[in-house]
Amino acid sequence: MQQKTGLVEAIIVEVKDREKIGGSYLHSAAICCTPDLSKEGSCNVGEVIIHQDPNYPYNPQRIQTFFEGKTEETTMVLQTVEINHTGMYYLYFMFCDPELMGTTISGRTVWRNPEGYLPGKMAPLMTYFGLMSLAYLGLGLVWFLWSVQYWKDIIQLQYHITAVIGLGMCEMALWYFEYANFNATGNRPMGITLWAVTFTAVKKTVSRLLLLVVSMGYGVVRPTLGGVIFKVLLLGLTYFVFSEALGLVENLGNIDDLTGKARLFLVLPVSLLDACFIIWIFSALSQTLEKLQIRRSMAKFALYRKFTNSLAISVLLSIAWVGYELYFNAADPLSELWQRAWIIPAFWNLLAFVLLVVICSLWAPSNNPTRYAYSEETGDELEEEGISLTSSSVLLAGESANKQLERKERRASNADLFRLGEEVEEDKRE
Numbered sequence: 001m002q003q004k005t006g007l008v009e010a011i012i013v014e015v016k017d018r019e020k021i022g023g024s025y026l027h028s029a030a031i032c033c034t035p036d037l038s039k040e041g042s043c044n045v046g047e048v049i050i051h052q053d054p055n056y057p058y059n060p061q062r063i064q065t066f067f068e069g070k071t072e073e074t075t076m077v078l079q080t081v082e083i084n085h086t087g088m089y090y091l092y093f094m095f096c097d098p099e100l101m102g103t104t105i106s107g108r109t110v111w112r113n114p115e116g117y118l119p120g121k122m123a124p125l126m127t128y129f130g131l132m133s134l135a136y137l138g139l140g141l142v143w144f145l146w147s148v149q150y151w152k153d154i155i156q157l158q159y160h161i162t163a164v165i166g167l168g169m170c171e172m173a174l175w176y177f178e179y180a181n182f183n184a185t186g187n188r189p190m191g192i193t194l195w196a197v198t199f200t201a202v203k204k205t206v207s208r209l210l211l212l213v214v215s216m217g218y219g220v221v222r223p224t225l226g227g228v229i230f231k232v233l234l235l236g237l238t239y240f241v242f243s244e245a246l247g248l249v250e251n252l253g254n255i256d257d258l259t260g261k262a263r264l265f266l267v268l269p270v271s272l273l274d275a276c277f278i279i280w281i282f283s284a285l286s287q288t289l290e291k292l293q294i295r296r297s298m299a300k301f302a303l304y305r306k307f308t309n310s311l312a313i314s315v316l317l318s319i320a321w322v323g324y325e326l327y328f329n330a331a332d333p334l335s336e337l338w339q340r341a342w343i344i345p346a347f348w349n350l351l352a353f354v355l356l357v358v359i360c361s362l363w364a365p366s367n368n369p370t371r372y373a374y375s376e377e378t379g380d381e382l383e384e385e386g387i388s389l390t391s392s393s394v395l396l397a398g399e400s401a402n403k404q405l406e407r408k409e410r411r412a413s414n415a416d417l418f419r420l421g422e423e424v425e426e427d428k429r430e
Contacts, residue, residue, distance in 0.1 A: 006067035008095045008103065009048050010076070013060035014087040015334045020051040020060055021092075032096035048094050059085070067100075076107070088120070088338045116183030121338040126179035128346050129172050135353060136169040143360055150365040157218065158365055160210050164356060167203035172349075174199055190252065197247035205240040207352060208277045214307070214359070215284040221291055221300070235280075239273045246270055278315060285311070303362060310358045314351060321347055 013021060022031040033043035043049045050060055065076045083089065093105050113120060143165055147154060174196035182188050212232060218225055225232065246266040285308050292301040325344050328337070335341065 004066040004068055005070070006095070006097050006100050007046055008065050008067075008074075008076075008093060008100065008105075010063040010065070011048060011050070011060050011092045011094060012063075012081055012083075012089055013092070014085065014089050015336050016087065017053075017059055018090070018334075020053070022049050031094075046096050048096060056085070086120075088335050090334075110186060112186065117186035118179060118183040121335065121341040122179065123183070124342040125346065126176060126183060128342065128349075129176040129179060132349060132353065133169065133172040133176055136165065136172055139353075139357060139360065140165045140169055146365045150367055153367060154365055157214065157363055160206075160213075161356075161360060161363060164203065164207055164210055165360075167199060167206060168353065168356065171196065171199040171203050188251070193251055194248075197251055198244060200247055201240050201244040204243055204352075205236050207356070208239065208274075209236045210359075211311070211355075212277065212281055212284065214363075215281045215288060215311075217284075217288040217291065217304075221288055235273070235276065239270070239277070242266060242269045242273065281311065282308075307359070307362055310355065314355050317351060321351075 011021065030037065030049060033045055033047050033049050035045055037043055037049070038045045047064075048062070050062060053059065061081060063076070063079055063081075065074055067074050091109060095103065111117070111119065113123065115123060118126060143162065147158065147162070174192060178188065178192045178196050181192060209232060213225065216222065216225060216228070249266060285304065289301065289304055289308065292304060328341075328344065331337075
């Protein structure tokens with residue numbers, strides 16, 4: 001028989017029991033069993049020290065693979081390990097033989113929960129995406145019925161809102177099906193994942209562009225964006241590229257709870273572009289509010305004040321949530337709070353949906369679209385809160401007023417002539 005010349009151990013440990021690996025209790029600096037420690041009977045020479053709990057003798061678990069003779073390659077026997085306690089588990093490959101320094105390991109591990117293959121921190125997101133799909137569907141149905149009722153009075157801005165609702169509906173549905181397929185098969189289909197990432201990037205880009213053009217007063221204060229449209233499109237295109245790249249890095253390939261350098265490299269430009277959007281949006285809102293106040297367009301001014309307040313609240317909530325996310329990640333580097341981790345990405349989708357609902361309520365279709373639509377305004381413009389007069393009704397009212405005035409003048413002239421005739425007859429009689 002060939003002599004066993006090297007040992008590699010695969011150790012599966014729950015994160016809260018990580019101190020059971022190594023000499024944490026008796027010898028803080030020892031990870032591997034030495035001859036001196038072996039004499040105490042607590043471990044075997046050349047193996048990783050594991051302190052077993054009598055109540056849980058199978059945690060941590062070890063799987064040993066040996067090299068034999070002078071062979072430089074060995075194959076690990078395929079094994080199924082049963083986990084009977086809910087928690088965050090890590091798989092470590094460890095060796096104590098210094099001659100194995102530089103050893104590389106290739107292969108794959110399959111993890112399955114009782115409900116499916118989704119990792120525990122991702123499983124709640126499948127239900128969340130399903131509920132968000134229904135929420136977007138409900139919003140889209142209400143918006144569709146609104147639009148059908150006032151289809152003759154739809155303005156250009158409302159078509160953009162319709163596009164954002166449609167993109168959000170498709171995005172949530174794709175993520176739900178992607179997670180459902182992953183949970184059922186254990187594999188992430190590249191096609192569905194790619195479409196889901198792309199729809200997410202497109203929807204985020206279009207949503208930010210919508211907020212920007214609304215803040216600039218497009219369709220309300222100005223009929224077109226003019227030359228600034230190229231800067232808007234350039235910012236949107238740049239944001240889409242980095243957002244798409246970040247989504248691909250996060251969702252394609254292996255599932256890993258550890259943050260990679262590629263993701264960190266892409267998060268920074270996306271965050272900077274978000275900051276550019278926020279600064280530009282509030283700067284444009286300030287100018288739009290100033291124009292409306294000068295023109296005394298009180299209805300439009302009140303509309304944009306509500307919109308500004310909604311945006312300000314969303315920005316404050318975003319800043320607070322970013323702070324909480326940083327604290328959460330710093331306080332939980334080993335994902336011990338994995339059962340709450342799904343709330344972090346879910347918040348951003350929920351905030352975007354609520355902001356979209358606010359915009360839909362402010363710019364809802366109505367039978368009086370000219371109240372908030374762009375018009376050639378003058379400084380002494382008076383906006384009616386109720387009925388808007390069209391040019392034809394004004395013209396008709398003007399014509400009727402002129403006719404009544406002519407009739408009164410005729411009656412007055414006839415009465416004067418009659419009186420004049422009486423005076424002439426009296427003179428003749430005298």
